[in-house]
Amino acid sequence: MIACDGLTKxxxxxxxxxxxxxxxxxxxxxxxxxxxxxxxxxxxxCLAGIIPATKGRVSIDGHNIAEDPLAAKQALSFFADEPRLxxxxxxxxxxxxxxxxxxxxxxxxxxxxxxxxxxxADKADLxxxxxxxxxxxxxxxxxGFLHQPRVMFFDEPLTGLxxxxxxxxxDLLVAQARERGVAIIISSHLLxxxxxxxxxxxxxxxxAKVAHGTLAEIRNAHNGAxxxxxxxxxxxxxxxx
Amino acid sequence: xxxxxxxxxxxxxxxxIHRLKRLRQPKYLLGLILAGTxxxxxxxxxxxxxxxxxxxxxxxxxxxxxxxxxxGLLLAATLALSWILPSSRATINFSxxxxxxxxxxxxxxxxxxxxxxxxxxxxxxxxxxxxxFVSGRWRTGIDAWTRTGSWWIILNTLSLHRIGASFALSxxxxxxxxxxxxxxxxxxAVAALxxxxxxxxxxxxxLRPSKLPKGxxxxxxxxxxxxxxxxxxxxxxxxxxxxxxxxxxxxxxFFAALPAAxxxxxxxxxxxxxxxxxxxxxxxxxxxxxxxxxxxxxxGEVRVTPETGKARIPLFTLRPLGPQATAFxxxxxxRAGGRRTLGRWAAxxxxxxxxxxxxxxxxxxxxxxxxxxxxxxIGTGCYFALLLSxxxxxxxxxxxxxxxxxxxxxxxxxxxxxxxxALGELLGPVLMGxxxxxxxxxxxxTLAITLASAHAADAAQPILLGAGGLAxxxxxxxxxxxxxxxxxxxxxxxxxxxxxxxxxxxGGLEVMGLRLLLxxxxxxxxxxxxxxxxxxxxxAWFASGMFTDVFxxxxxxxxxxxxxxxxLEAAAGIAWLGWLFERFDLSGE
Numbered sequence: 016m017i018a019c020d021g022l023t024k025x026x027x028x029x030x031x032x033x034x035x036x037x038x039x040x041x042x043x044x045x046x047x048x049x050x051x052x053x054x055x056x057x058x059x060x061c062l063a064g065i066i067p068a069t070k071g072r073v074s075i076d077g078h079n080i081a082e083d084p085l086a087a088k089q090a091l092s093f094f095a096d097e098p099r100l101x102x103x104x105x106x107x108x109x110x111x112x113x114x115x116x117x118x119x120x121x122x123x124x125x126x127x128x129x130x131x132x133x134x135x136a137d138k139a140d141l142x143x144x145x146x147x148x149x150x151x152x153x154x155x156x157x158x159g160f161l162h163q164p165r166v167m168f169f170d171e172p173l174t175g176l177x178x179x180x181x182x183x184x185x186d187l188l189v190a191q192a193r194e195r196g197v198a199i200i201i202s203s204h205l206l207x208x209x210x211x212x213x214x215x216x217x218x219x220x221x222x223a224k225v226a227h228g229t230l231a232e233i234r235n236a237h238n239g240a241x242x243x244x245x246x247x248x249x250x251x252x253x254x255x256x
Numbered sequence: 257x258x259x260x261x262x263x264x265x266x267x268x269x270x271x272x273i274h275r276l277k278r279l280r281q282p283k284y285l286l287g288l289i290l291a292g293t294x295x296x297x298x299x300x301x302x303x304x305x306x307x308x309x310x311x312x313x314x315x316x317x318x319x320x321x322x323x324x325x326x327x328g329l330l331l332a333a334t335l336a337l338s339w340i341l342p343s344s345r346a347t348i349n350f351s352x353x354x355x356x357x358x359x360x361x362x363x364x365x366x367x368x369x370x371x372x373x374x375x376x377x378x379x380x381x382x383x384x385x386x387x388x389f390v391s392g393r394w395r396t397g398i399d400a401w402t403r404t405g406s407w408w409i410i411l412n413t414l415s416l417h418r419i420g421a422s423f424a425l426s427x428x429x430x431x432x433x434x435x436x437x438x439x440x441x442x443x444x445a446v447a448a449l450x451x452x453x454x455x456x457x458x459x460x461x462x463l464r465p466s467k468l469p470k471g472x473x474x475x476x477x478x479x480x481x482x483x484x485x486x487x488x489x490x491x492x493x494x495x496x497x498x499x500x501x502x503x504x505x506x507x508x509x510f511f512a513a514l515p516a517a518x519x520x521x522x523x524x525x526x527x528x529x530x531x532x533x534x535x536x537x538x539x540x541x542x543x544x545x546x547x548x549x550x551x552x553x554x555x556g557e558v559r560v561t562p563e564t565g566k567a568r569i570p571l572f573t574l575r576p577l578g579p580q581a582t583a584f585x586x587x588x589x590x591r592a593g594g595r596r597t598l599g600r601w602a603a604x605x606x607x608x609x610x611x612x613x614x615x616x617x618x619x620x621x622x623x624x625x626x627x628x629x630x631x632x633x634i635g636t637g638c639y640f641a642l643l644l645s646x647x648x649x650x651x652x653x654x655x656x657x658x659x660x661x662x663x664x665x666x667x668x669x670x671x672x673x674x675x676x677x678a679l680g681e682l683l684g685p686v687l688m689g690x691x692x693x694x695x696x697x698x699x700x701x702t703l704a705i706t707l708a709s710a711h712a713a714d715a716a717q718p719i720l721l722g723a724g725g726l727a728x729x730x731x732x733x734x735x736x737x738x739x740x741x742x743x744x745x746x747x748x749x750x751x752x753x754x755x756x757x758x759x760x761x762x763g764g765l766e767v768m769g770l771r772l773l774l775x776x777x778x779x780x781x782x783x784x785x786x787x788x789x790x791x792x793x794x795x796a797w798f799a800s801g802m803f804t805d806v807f808x809x810x811x812x813x814x815x816x817x818x819x820x821x822x823x824l825e826a827a828a829g830i831a832w833l834g835w836l837f838e839r840f841d842l843s844g845e
Contacts, residue, residue: 063668063669065664065668066668084838086671087671088669089671093666095666099663101587101591103568108567111586112574114574115574115575115577116672117670117671
């Protein structure tokens with residue numbers, strides 16, 4: 016479960032995130048939506064403990080990220096928009112390295128299963144420099160899934176992927192939420208895709224919450240309009256900036 | 257052409273404005289002041305201030321000799337850089353933005369080439385000025401300016417010749433001449449040239465030292481005779497014209513030599529501009545490679561070529577459970593090349609050690625002057641390398657940790673205490689550096705013992721004890737000297753961004769100053785950290801002297817107390833680094 020209470024992040028005088036509060040329960044997928052510069056990435060980075068929040072409290076699977084960061088981080092995975100991999104390690108070596116960091120005892124079996132699920136088993140001994148962007152994204156997913164996190168954060172996970180890879184990634188996310196009860200937050204500009212994947216939506220504008228609820232609740236509040244239409248109405252002049 | 261001129265002038269102006277704006281940040285201003293001061297005191301005042309020393313007076317014969325040597329060097333550089341080493345691809349570098357904007361635009365190939373040549377002039381002028389600083393400290397006043405002009409002509413001619421040659425090679429390649437065939441052909445031509453030169457030298461009348469005035473240098477006239485015999489004058493003639501302004505002393509000789517040099521430069525310009533060779537494919541490939549290297553530099557990795565090749569075999573199997581620091585150590589060994597590369601290095605060092613032990617045996621059994629001299633050279637080299645490594649190993653380890661910081665947003669999501677990251681990142685380079693130090697120490701010590709034993713029978717024991725103490729002390733001292741620069745990277749990340757202080761390409765004077773400042777601060781901090789070690793070591797020496805006169809016990813007590821202090825400093829340093837890592841705020845960057 017992800018619990019965020021009064022999260023605020025300041026960069027000097029600039030407020031990037033302003034008093035955000037919400038909860039994502041196990042099995043829920045929250046779509047974090049907002050125009051460029053609305054504070055989506057900053058929010059995700061604060062939630063994952065990459066940067067400290069200026070104010071507020073973040074709890075990951077019951078662990079306060081500021082007070083007990085190791086336990087909180089053991090329960091989460093963060094997927095950046097650009098997969099961060101080491102050029103001189105193979106796919107298998109990435110999994111071995113990750114396993115040691117997260118102390119995954121049965122990493123060998125889990126790793127191979129993950130690679131098979133991601134159609135990467137035959138690429139296990141290749142350097143990541145030999146992989147396409149989509150394949151690198153799969154390696155990042157395999158590393159992130161290896162320790163079976165209870166919470167996942169995705170920052171623009173589908174950027175640069177081909178339609179087939181988008182479909183597979185989407186199915187994987189849904190499976191993680193439905194089958195394993197993982198709490199997931201996805202930040203993306205692909206609104207039609209979020210409509211397919213997310214159970215909840217949080218729309219932010221200039222760091223503050225402008226709408227939050229299940230997809231049905233938000234649609235009902237706006238006469239059944241599509242998410243794109245709702246986004247344009249709520250974000251108004253900020254959209255497209 | 258006006259659009260290209262606009263692009264050229266605006267790029268130059270914007271780059272200058274960006275650098276000027278950057279000076280609002282204190283670190284860059286301080287860097288500029290430091291670099292400016294350094295350049296003024298080290299180079300500039302020698303060049304343009306009133307000269308106080310005695311002027312170098314060179315005879316006309318020596319001037320002619322230097323011109324010939326300069327022409328010979330230029331000939332060798334031209335052959336190697338333009339015709340033998342490069343591949344058969346038309347070489348002209350464009351940035352990715354230039355490729356995206358200019359290649360699809362309605363601009364002729366010839367105009368693109370002219371644009372690139374004009375654009376390269378700024379860099380060539382800067383390099384010429386730098387070479388003048390380095391090579392012209394004995395020149396003053398007008399000579400400094402003429403030297404800058406001379407360097408500009410030489411570098412431009414070389415650069416244009418390289419582009420022209422690459423166009424010509426590209427055409428030959430398209431007509432079926434492979435790289436290896438071409439290299440063989442040029443090497444055959446060079447061999448034929450050498451044969452002619454050798455024949456000339458053989459036929460040349462020998463120089464009789466008895467005919468020279470007493471005390472005269474016999475080499476200068478001999479070299480002059482050689483460089484002016486047979487086909488040599490013809491061969492060197494065009495190159496002598498290019499280097500003539502460089503060796504001209506005074507304004508008048510310089511201006512007299514200028515037209516011929518500029519004429520050759522002009523001919524090169526016409527050759528390149530009229531070539532109309534297809535360079536687009538090679539330019540795109542080259543831009544992609546440079547872009548990959550730049551991306552790696554921004555991630556904090558220093559590479560000469562983009563990362564390619566085979567997967568590397570780990571040095572040991574990484575089990576999933578255990579201290580997390582080991583994962584970083586395991587990664588370090590893979591990064592250093594894995595089992596294959598490290599195995600090759602180990603074999604090389606073992607062969608070196610075996611050779612040295614054989615030498616040491618020869619010294620003991622039948623010492624000849626040659627064996628003794630060789631032993632002295634190798635032994636001194638080992639101790640000198642050891643001395644250098646005191647700074648280098650720590651710097652290398654700190655550099656690796658800095659590169660780790662470049663991927664901080666990923667590291668920050670790992671559930672590991674900061675000290676495990678710090679220890680793991682530093683441990684790999686420290687262990688590898690220590691292994692090399694131990695080998696150098698053992699070779700140096702073995703040779704030193706056999707050499708010293710020839711003069712004093714009881715020399716072996718103190719040398720062996722000293723070396724043993726140093727061997728124990730080295731890993732700790734390496735770790736200690738790595739901690740301070742690594743802490744500086746974590747405490748002042750803005751000052752130590754990879755690809756900034758570490759990469760002069762993005763630089764300018766201010767970044768050069770920043771590097772100077774970092775280097776000086778690190779040396780000072782390392783010296784400061786060694787003060788308590790030296791104090792406690794000395795205290796142990798004197799304290800043990802009160803109880804025993806046995807040298808071995810005294811050394812042991814020094815090593816134990818100094819080692820203990822270094823160990824304490826290292827442990828405290830790792831804990832401190834871990835604390836800095838955990839508090840490292842990416843949002844401040």
